[in-house]
Amino acid sequence: MTxxxxxxxxxxLGGLDLGGTKIQAVVLDEHGAVLSQARRATPQQGxxxxxxxxxxxxxxxxxxxxxxxxSVLTGVGVGAPGAVNAATGTLLQAGNLPGxxxxxxxxxxxTKKISVPVYLGNDVQVxxxxxxxxxxxxxxxxxxxxxxxxxxxxxxxLDGLRWTGRGAAGEIGHTVVRRGxxxxxxxxxxxxxxxxxxxxxxxxxxxxxxxxEKTRLFDWMAEQGKDRLTSGIWLKGLKHGDPLAVKLIERAxxxxxxxxxxxxxxxxxxxxxIGGGLGTRLGQPYVDRLRVAMKPHLFVPQRPPDLHLxxxxxxxxxxxAALLAEPAxxxxxxxxxxxxx
Numbered sequence: 573m574t575x576x577x578x579x580x581x582x583x584x585l586g587g588l589d590l591g592g593t594k595i596q597a598v599v600l601d602e603h604g605a606v607l608s609q610a611r612r613a614t615p616q617q618g619x620x621x622x623x624x625x626x627x628x629x630x631x632x633x634x635x636x637x638x639x640x641x642x643s644v645l646t647g648v649g650v651g652a653p654g655a656v657n658a659a660t661g662t663l664l665q666a667g668n669l670p671g672x673x674x675x676x677x678x679x680x681x682x683t684k685k686i687s688v689p690v691y692l693g694n695d696v697q698v699x700x701x702x703x704x705x706x707x708x709x710x711x712x713x714x715x716x717x718x719x720x721x722x723x724x725x726x727x728x729x730l731d732g733l734r735w736t737g738r739g740a741a742g743e744i745g746h747t748v749v750r751r752g753x754x755x756x757x758x759x760x761x762x763x764x765x766x767x768x769x770x771x772x773x774x775x776x777x778x779x780x781x782x783x784x785e786k787t788r789l790f791d792w793m794a795e796q797g798k799d800r801l802t803s804g805i806w807l808k809g810l811k812h813g814d815p816l817a818v819k820l821i822e823r824a825x826x827x828x829x830x831x832x833x834x835x836x837x838x839x840x841x842x843x844x845x846i847g848g849g850l851g852t853r854l855g856q857p858y859v860d861r862l863r864v865a866m867k868p869h870l871f872v873p874q875r876p877p878d879l880h881l882x883x884x885x886x887x888x889x890x891x892x893a894a895l896l897a898e899p900a901x902x903x904x905x906x907x908x909x910x911x912x913x
Contacts (some may be wrong), residue, residue: 584607595612653696714843718846802855852886
């Protein structure tokens with residue numbers, strides 16, 4: 573629920589969660605409370621310049637109810653899909669963003685547009701950091717976040733600190749779960765995302781429809797005026813027992829079980845947090861089913877990690893993005909040490 577700002581509020585942070593289909597925006601106060609939230613569609617044409625315009629417009633949307641201009645924000649964080657260079661604010665690659673090819677100075681471009689310092693991070697990495705500090709991951713010093721949405725992203729917390737590697741750590745969606753398997757949007761074969769990503773599942777569903785398999789998924793899509801199979805449509809398919817929806821979600825769960833368990837075998841984390849558009853929409857019943865799918869693949873099945881649904885829901889990415897601007901605002905001291913950028 574959006575809360576009205578207090579008259580004595582001095583510092584506010586903006587957060588933008590940039591996804592392949594939507595941009596989620598929030599404004600946080602100096603205590604980390606969500607003051608306002610807004611959402612708009614990600615442009616499907618126009619490449620980086622169009623996306624920069626949309627990000628700026630999303631900030632207008634989210635600050636307007638507070639009777640603020642984006643320029644009064646202390647700082648703005650952007651969580652973007654793909655590999656990033658946080659030090660330079662460059663989005664190196666983003667396969668799930670339409671028209672995005674090659675490195676682009678996203679933070680610099682948006683800073684010029686809104687006249688506010690902009691900080692960039694990987695969307696799932698920042699969402700997982702937010703869950704570790706404010707959400708389902710708070711009791712743990714080590715966890716793996718798995719964001720199940722248009723793609724499959726991940727984030728890692730080790731000994732209370734966010735592990736980013738050289739900028740692309742946690743990309744669990746691009747671990748290979750079947751050698752020589754399905755083609756992924758990254759151009760490789762057998763990636764987890766090629767089986768569990770919502771975009772890949774839609775492509776599979778369209779091919780199945782062309783072969784004559786029965787499904788109402790695309791009828792519901794048309795009825796709702798959508799141009800893609802959203803998480804809500806997949807959930808509706810499951811609730812109605814649509815045979816193709818059930819088959820593809822079951823396939824996704826099998827691959828997620830193998831992929832997530834393998835990551836747990838490598839890192840031996842205390843907990844796994846499931847988020848993302850599809851993960852949060854399908855909810856706890858499917859987190860429980862993932863727990864079952866993981867068990868046969870765990871090296872120590874007698875001691876599985878705790879599994880949780882993201883506590884901050886669909887706002888975790890935008891909240892985590894806003895926290896990237898903490899150096900400017902000096903708010904919300906980390907629960908465990910200093911999270912690296």
